Amino acid sequence: MKNYLHIVIVTLFWLSLAGCKKDNITGSADDIPGLGGDTWTQTEIDSWLYDNFTKPYNTDVKYKWSQSELVDVNRFVTPVDEAKVVPIMKCLDSILISPYETVAGADFMRRYLPRFIILFGSAAYEADGTRVQGQAEGEGRILLFELNNFRVKGMVGYLSEDSVGAKRLFHIIEHEFGHTLHGNIMYPVDFKTITGSYTTNWYNYTDGQANEKGFISNYAMSGPDDDFVETLSILLVEGQTSFENLLNTISSEEGKTALAQKAATVRDYMRNAWNIDFATLQKQTRTAIERYTK
């Protein structure tokens, strides 16, 4: 009798649980707002970006504000002005994509141009007073900041001093793309020990002081990865002649040798890892940049 009851009760228990199956989810998953990304009425900018970036490179250029795109979501950053979007992306095409395609073949950028390029209007201000002007996150996303001040030759209101800001952006683009390169094929590990002595307090040094220690810029002191891509991007944006002039201003023999060695490592890396002739890439990039700034 006891056993019988036991079975009845246990059965009842399971039945009741089964009977409890909830089946009242109404609506369809298609109703979930924002699923698959935000949508809006397409404009000429959207179709231009689709034709020139999404279709050929599978790269999504995001220019509409979304707080969640920020790496540090607690920063207050403003969105980009629509008027700047196409001019900036045209610049990116001619100073980054075209030169690399010329030296590395048409498929190179289809494979390595980051999946997302995200545009912001203002800089992201850090608590220590520095400003974030560009960020590469993983290899798939490049964030570009402070674009609302961007003016190049041929734009309304362009002054020669705007070329400083334009070159800064070009430098950041090359810098962030450099992270994509070494993210795919690492640079020789010896690079890290050419100078060593990296510091998070890089902003306490001027570029001149950094040069004396064998770094191409003060930001290059922040870590070996940034050192590598700073060397790469400044060689591209400023050109070989300007780099040699820079070497000659360095009074410390040690600093001069170290920096020259870093530049040589970059050159070898591009040849060995990517089969890219660095001198040609440098010339191509420099010519494109001069069109916008002189």
Place this chain on the structure above:
Amino acid sequence: MKKWIVYLVLLTVTFAACKKEDTVFDKSPDERINGALASYQQTLQSAASGWKATITTGTGGIYNFHFRFADNNRVFMYSDFNVTTAGTEKESSYRLKALQQPVLIFDTYSYIHLLGDPDGNVNGGADGEGLLTDFEFAIDTVYADSIILTGRYYQTHLRLERAEAADYTAWQNGVWESNVQFQNISNILEYFKRFTLGGVTYDIIVDPITRTVSFIWFAGNAQRSFTTTYYFDRTGVVLTNPFVNGTTTIRTFTDIKWNATTRQISMQVNSNNVIVAGANAPIRVDLNAPQRWYNTVAASDEYWGSYDGFHVNGVDDAYKVTQIPGYAFMVFWPAFGSSGGTTYDLLGFVTQTNAGLTLGFGAGYNAPTFTSDGKIVFTVLGVLGDVPTEAEDAFYNTASRMTDPSGYYLVQTGSSSYDMVAASNARAWIHWER
């Protein structure tokens, strides 16, 4: 027996847990949020003459906006931020989005972003902060004629009110643009900006960044001053706190017109036509101010500091001292040292070097002359230290501006701050504080 209790408890628990909550709503959360977004969209685009809004920034300024929302994610905007934004309607984009609650995002740059832009050069706020104002707003409540929203970062309050046709045409016809030209008072070249009303002469100071206006006048021999914030409306300028002097009360300035040639403002105050124009001397010269300024620091061997250098002919930091590499600030140091038996005052330039803050170079002046009509006159003695090549222009222009033969008035602006104003034409001045 124990087992029974266990079974009983189990049973009760299972049935209790199984209690089916009837849903309060007849639709799923997704359907409801989509419905809400669609109805908000409908409300936004339904206003034929758009929406008007007033925003109080996190720094306290009051700004007006006019928005027109189209059904294709496009928004058209006016703002009384400055003359351009008040005169030209700007098109940009917006979208409604379901975050934790329905949100209105102005998702590409327009006038509303000027307020919160973290670049201080855009709006006069601190770098990294701007005027602490949002451009992403959670929708709290939607009424037929107004929408209440709250910013998601700074909690900026935004209340959209359905505009009348006249509201929109006021923007289109340049009424606001003309009103905002009130702020051109700060562009009058002379240090002193002045108007007369009811037989009393007032100096007026407008600070467009904090949107404050100050009046300075004399009652008998006593100098009086009054400061209040102001904001714009369709008719002109409204003082947040009315200004009262005896029988004169000023609440608003209306019919504001800026003459760019004469650099004067004409406006209506209590049905009187008033002209605000530059003046080249104080209403009454503070005769002892130069000695007071000099002796305050001389007595304790201290110095006056200035960051921005000289403002000359409408240009802040006209000699670009702040662009000297490593520039920190400038000092005026009475009796700094002596040379060949002459004690001299120093106008020194402090720069940030590897060794810390350094007073590296400066101009020496003979002890100043205090004139009986309340001016101070400097004569140069020589240059101290090595002036770096890249600082030469800034240094020599500033050093020789000091030796204006007509001398300078000193205007005390606070317990430990003075403005030193060129007595020749009042179009050059420098701010000192400590």
